[in-house]
Amino acid sequence: MNSRAPLLALALCAAACSSTVDPLEGRLWTMSDLIGAHHDESPDVFVAPGDPLRFLSAPFSLATGVKQDPAIGGLTVFPAYLQADVSAFVTTEVWDEFPRIWAQPVYVPVTSIDPVTGPQPLAGAKPVFGVPGTSRFYSPYWITWYVVVPSGFNGTFTSVAQVLDSHFPLVQGPNVYWSLCPANVAVAHEDGKLPVRPFTYEPLKQRTVQEGWVDGNPVFFLSFGRDRFTTADSKVVTEVAQYRFALRGPDGLPIPLDLPPVTGTGARGAPKAISAPNNIPQFGALSHEFYAMLQTRPTDPLPGVFVPLSLPALRAKIASEMGSQFVPEPGPVAEALPERDQFILRVAIDGSCFTAGDFPAGCTWLDTQANVENLLPVQAFYDTHRFSATAIVLFGGGAL
Numbered sequence: 182m183n184s185r186a187p188l189l190a191l192a193l194c195a196a197a198c199s200s201t202v203d204p205l206e207g208r209l210w211t212m213s214d215l216i217g218a219h220h221d222e223s224p225d226v227f228v229a230p231g232d233p234l235r236f237l238s239a240p241f242s243l244a245t246g247v248k249q250d251p252a253i254g255g256l257t258v259f260p261a262y263l264q265a266d267v268s269a270f271v272t273t274e275v276w277d278e279f280p281r282i283w284a285q286p287v288y289v290p291v292t293s294i295d296p297v298t299g300p301q302p303l304a305g306a307k308p309v310f311g312v313p314g315t316s317r318f319y320s321p322y323w324i325t326w327y328v329v330v331p332s333g334f335n336g337t338f339t340s341v342a343q344v345l346d347s348h349f350p351l352v353q354g355p356n357v358y359w360s361l362c363p364a365n366v367a368v369a370h371e372d373g374k375l376p377v378r379p380f381t382y383e384p385l386k387q388r389t390v391q392e393g394w395v396d397g398n399p400v401f402f403l404s405f406g407r408d409r410f411t412t413a414d415s416k417v418v419t420e421v422a423q424y425r426f427a428l429r430g431p432d433g434l435p436i437p438l439d440l441p442p443v444t445g446t447g448a449r450g451a452p453k454a455i456s457a458p459n460n461i462p463q464f465g466a467l468s469h470e471f472y473a474m475l476q477t478r479p480t481d482p483l484p485g486v487f488v489p490l491s492l493p494a495l496r497a498k499i500a501s502e503m504g505s506q507f508v509p510e511p512g513p514v515a516e517a518l519p520e521r522d523q524f525i526l527r528v529a530i531d532g533s534c535f536t537a538g539d540f541p542a543g544c545t546w547l548d549t550q551a552n553v554e555n556l557l558p559v560q561a562f563y564d565t566h567r568f569s570a571t572a573i574v575l576f577g578g579g580a581l
Contacts, residue, residue, distance in 0.1 A: 283415075470567045
């Protein structure tokens with residue numbers, strides 16, 4: 182299948198549109214921006230070499246002196262909940278006040294495409310990205326197009342113009358989540374150890390920076406895998422709602438809480454059945470962030486944040502931010518639960534269940550999109566008008 186026409190149109194659209202969008206309409210924060218400027222709204226997405234790993238240190242843990250690998254910077258691993266299961270993600274990009282996010286083309290030279298073994302990479306070739314990180318249409322979401330080179334080809338592609346001018350066949354491949362980045366970055370981890378999810382310490386995959394080209398210039402990128410997102414016909418990336426807990430301030434605006442967010446399976450108000458062939462989620466790579474404010478009416482039950490007695494500093498931290506009434510003491514059944522750490526900082530709609538003899542079954546947890554949306558009143562929600570690129574790194578009990 183030769184698909185030069187749609188690819189050329191997509192590439193030209195990205196270039197043309199990026200020059201006409203009003204720069205005041207929104208702000209894109211690439212990974213380089215997040216690392217270099219320490220985005221004021223997401224200051225903890227990156228850990229500098231040798232700095233403390235916040236979620237693996239006090240008060241979130243009893244450990245002390247847990248630091249990022251001194252040889253490389255790291256993307257913070259954030260704990261989260263997804264469909265009532267523990268999960269984790271890293272943030273690679275942020276968009277403020279953008280109406281939607283588009284996938285863009287990336288070109289991968291191959292010598293052939295075998296129907297059984299798949300594409301055969303051209304030795305030494307690197308992917309060519311359709312737009313640079315400086316474009317307002319940049320995103321880490323790419324539609325792969327295999328450039329099928331003839332036998333004996335020994336050239337090099339470093340730009341989209343070279344690919345299109347070659348007139349070699351283009352065959353569409355999978356969607357890939359490849360985030361452009363500096364050369365010295367990885368998923369946050371201690372020196373000599375794999376990354377882990379905070380609290381439960383499941384080991385995660387480490388990732389190594391790879392090389393590519395854009396507009397004739399070398400670039401680096403981190404790969405978070407293939408088939409991690411879907412798009413509409415217009416190449417708009419499918420979003421999911423992500424709920425970040427907050428309290429309502431005196432002015433009615435949310436006061437963010439340092440609690441794990443809840444990742445949805447669909448847009449707000451439209452959760453979907455999980456689509457995860459081979460345990461690879463095809464959703465959740467693009468999050469539309471909302472605040473979910475707790476205790477919004479006097480008649481509501483009092484939510485509780487589960488923190489075991491063995492973490493007194495964490496209990497004190499949450500109590501100081503929310504009030505001690507939101508951090509009830511767990512009962513003996515909860516304290517002795519073998520899988521207790523899976524519930525650390527999980528929110529129940531009524532915290533009195535923490536003392537029940539049937540814990541955790543007797544609790545109704547705000548750990549799914551449906552529960553958050555159905556159990557909190559409509560006035561509890563606040564749209565941040567922010568998208569974030571959230572690479573899920575733990576799903577269904579497995580590292581991604």
